[in-house]
Amino acid sequence: MRSSLRHLLFILTVILFSTPSPGKQISQQQAALVRSIDEQGQAPVALLERIVNINSGTFNTAGVLEVGKALEHEFQALGFTVQWVPMDTVKRAPSLIAEHKGHRGKRVLLIGHMDTVFEPSSPFQKFVRDGDTAVGPGTGDMKGGIVVILSALKALKSVGALDAATITVFLTGDEESVGDPPEMARKALVAAAKNSDAVLSFEPEISQGGKDYAVTARRGSTFWDLRVQAKSGHSSQIFSSAMGDGAIFELSRILSQFHDTLREPNMTYSVGMALGGSNIKVESSGEASVFGKANIVPGEARASGDIRALYPEQLAHAKEKMQAIVARSLPGTNAEIRFTDDYPPMQPTPGNLALLAKLNEANRALGVPAMEAMDPMSRGAGDASFVAPFADVLDGIGAPGAGFHAPGESVDLSRLPLQSKRAALLVYSLIQ
Numbered sequence: 001m002r003s004s005l006r007h008l009l010f011i012l013t014v015i016l017f018s019t020p021s022p023g024k025q026i027s028q029q030q031a032a033l034v035r036s037i038d039e040q041g042q043a044p045v046a047l048l049e050r051i052v053n054i055n056s057g058t059f060n061t062a063g064v065l066e067v068g069k070a071l072e073h074e075f076q077a078l079g080f081t082v083q084w085v086p087m088d089t090v091k092r093a094p095s096l097i098a099e100h101k102g103h104r105g106k107r108v109l110l111i112g113h114m115d116t117v118f119e120p121s122s123p124f125q126k127f128v129r130d131g132d133t134a135v136g137p138g139t140g141d142m143k144g145g146i147v148v149i150l151s152a153l154k155a156l157k158s159v160g161a162l163d164a165a166t167i168t169v170f171l172t173g174d175e176e177s178v179g180d181p182p183e184m185a186r187k188a189l190v191a192a193a194k195n196s197d198a199v200l201s202f203e204p205e206i207s208q209g210g211k212d213y214a215v216t217a218r219r220g221s222t223f224w225d226l227r228v229q230a231k232s233g234h235s236s237q238i239f240s241s242a243m244g245d246g247a248i249f250e251l252s253r254i255l256s257q258f259h260d261t262l263r264e265p266n267m268t269y270s271v272g273m274a275l276g277g278s279n280i281k282v283e284s285s286g287e288a289s290v291f292g293k294a295n296i297v298p299g300e301a302r303a304s305g306d307i308r309a310l311y312p313e314q315l316a317h318a319k320e321k322m323q324a325i326v327a328r329s330l331p332g333t334n335a336e337i338r339f340t341d342d343y344p345p346m347q348p349t350p351g352n353l354a355l356l357a358k359l360n361e362a363n364r365a366l367g368v369p370a371m372e373a374m375d376p377m378s379r380g381a382g383d384a385s386f387v388a389p390f391a392d393v394l395d396g397i398g399a400p401g402a403g404f405h406a407p408g409e410s411v412d413l414s415r416l417p418l419q420s421k422r423a424a425l426l427v428y429s430l431i432q
């Protein structure tokens with residue numbers, strides 16, 4: 001399907017699924033769920049403070065594990081069985097899996113991450129409360145989301161709704177810097193998704209202009225690395241049949257054809273680095289060096305960048321077109337492009353939109369406005385992308401806050417109960 005047509009269909013489906021059908025009443029058990037969350041009072045905030053004060057920068061694996069250990073007891077108290085997935089082979093902290101096995105309703109997978117971008121070397125370490133705002137590393141992204149998960153599960157337990165339910169909670173310890181290779185680092189998460197009907201991801205909820213959004217689609221990311229080899233010699237001989245055009249002209253041709261011919265909606269591609277000359281060296285840190293002289297036809301050139309696409313076939317098509325451009329070498333040159341997939345695209349499937357529709361039933365029961373699907377162009381990649389090819393997914397239903405990934409990151413505590421109620425009602429509707 002053409003992507004412009006798809007985009008239109010996407011918008012139409014959002015409108016269709018986001019419009020609540022009128023006249024549905026809140027049941028006694030739903031009302032009890034809502035009450036139960038109100039009765040939790042400040043306990044969720046106390047838990048948040050406790051886990052925010054444990055540093056869990058992705059590379060502080062001991063700290064991530066300590067956060068997990070603090071949460072382990074919480075899940076066990078709710079009747080979940082906890083196991084750990086070792087991640088030593090990819091040099092990351094283990095993932096925590098908490099499972100509740102039942103026989104009724106949909107199999108629900110709740111996902112989140114225990115790590116933050118704030119390593120022990122960061123000056124930003126502690127939870128500080130100021131009225132309804134709590135500032136601290138990972139408050140919003142996404143220890144607040146973990147607290148929302150636990151509040152919702154406690155409420156479900158308190159009304160007896162958990163008994164027959166099949167719910168798995170999967171918390172990774174390396175979302176902010178996924179272990180390499182990602183296929184290995186996300187193997188257990190993908191397996192859990194394949195065993196689930198619906199996945200809810202508790203990355204921070206985004207509000208814009210007083211409206212709340214959820215994520216039903218996001219673009220994936222793929223890196224590309226382009227290397228050009230050419231005959232090298234004195235500049236006076238360039239364009240001769242013996243010398244050819246040189247590596248830098250060939251690199252320029254390829255990049256300008258990328259620039260001119262690949263554009264389409266819902267996809268971007270960019271060049272992040274380019275070098276030409278001879279003796280090119282590029283470190284994994286991004287530092288690079290090259291030797292060059294004005295009177296030499298250069299023998300080497302290199303560039304790297306990314307592609308962000310919404311649909312898997314869109315990505316495949318872009319790769320094919322780039323390969324074809326690369327293959328049309330100028331005289332005396334030879335080029336090669338390699339792709340490394342980072343996050344797969346999370347395309348806007350009808351199943352994802354149906355989950356948003358269910359969330360909006362919860363919103364209606366709570367008497368709050370319906371939420372909309374966030375523009376896929378405006379949200380970065382996340383763990384939900386890895387599971388999206390295998391189950392219906394809804395993301396961005398965690399804690400609302402501000403300034404994620406920067407010192408001063410905060411969470412809006414006054415809105416935590418609403419998020420927990422939304423999550424509890426949504427899970428409730430899925431496990432019936």
Ligand SMILES: [Zn+2]
Nearest residue numbers: 141142175203
């Ligand atoms: Zn996050």
